[in-house]
Amino acid sequence: MLGPAAISGDASAVTGGESPTADAVDDGKFARPPPMSRTPAQVAGDAAETLVVDTLVAAGWTILARNVHVGRRELDVVAVDPAPPGALVVVEVRWRARRDFGHAEETVDHRKRARVRQAAYGLLDRGILPDGDPIPRLPLRFDLIVVEPGVRGGQPRIRHHRAAF
Numbered sequence: 001m002l003g004p005a006a007i008s009g010d011a012s013a014v015t016g017g018e019s020p021t022a023d024a025v026d027d028g029k030f031a032r033p034p035p036m037s038r039t040p041a042q043v044a045g046d047a048a049e050t051l052v053v054d055t056l057v058a059a060g061w062t063i064l065a066r067n068v069h070v071g072r073r074e075l076d077v078v079a080v081d082p083a084p085p086g087a088l089v090v091v092e093v094r095w096r097a098r099r100d101f102g103h104a105e106e107t108v109d110h111r112k113r114a115r116v117r118q119a120a121y122g123l124l125d126r127g128i129l130p131d132g133d134p135i136p137r138l139p140l141r142f143d144l145i146v147v148e149p150g151v152r153g154g155q156p157r158i159r160h161h162r163a164a165f
Contacts, residue, residue, distance in 0.1 A: 048095035048147040073119035088138040
C-alpha cells in the first residue's frame with residue numbers, strides 16, 4: 001500500500017525514484033517535443049487511485065480496468081462488487097489535499113456525473129473491456145470514493161459513497 005509520501009504528490013514514491021526525461025527526441029527528420037510528464041497533482045491523483053484499487057481488492061472486489069477511455073471521456077475504475085447483489089461498479093476517485101474550497105464530494109457536479117454516465121453507457125454499448133474481455137452482465141452502479149490526507153501525515157482517509165449518482 002502506498003504511504004503518505006506517494007499520496008502527497010512525491011513523484012519519486014510512484015515512479016521508483018526516477019523522473020521522466022524532459023529531453024526532446026530527434027529521430028533524424030523532426031525533433032519531437034519531450035514526452036508529457038505528470039504534474040505533482042496528477043501523480044498524487046494516480047497514487048490515490050492506486051490506494052483505492054488496493055483497498056477494493058482487499059475487500060474482495062474484482063478490478064476489471066483502470067483509466068478506461070471511451071471517446072474523450074475516462075472512467076477511473078471499473079470493478080465488480082461481490083456483495084449481494086453483485087454489481088458492475090464504475091468508481092470515480094477524487095483526491096483533495098485540503099478542504100479550503102470545500103469537500104471533494106462537492107466537485108462531482110451534474111456535468112461530471114453526466115460525463116461519467118455517458119462513458120459508462122458507451123462502454124456497455126461496446127460490450128468489451130479494453131483488454132478484450134466481455135463486460136459482465138450485472139446491474140450497473142456508480143460509486144464515488146474520496147481520498148484525503150491523514151491527520152499529521154498519518155494514513156490517508158478514504159470515504160466510499162455507494163450509488164453516489
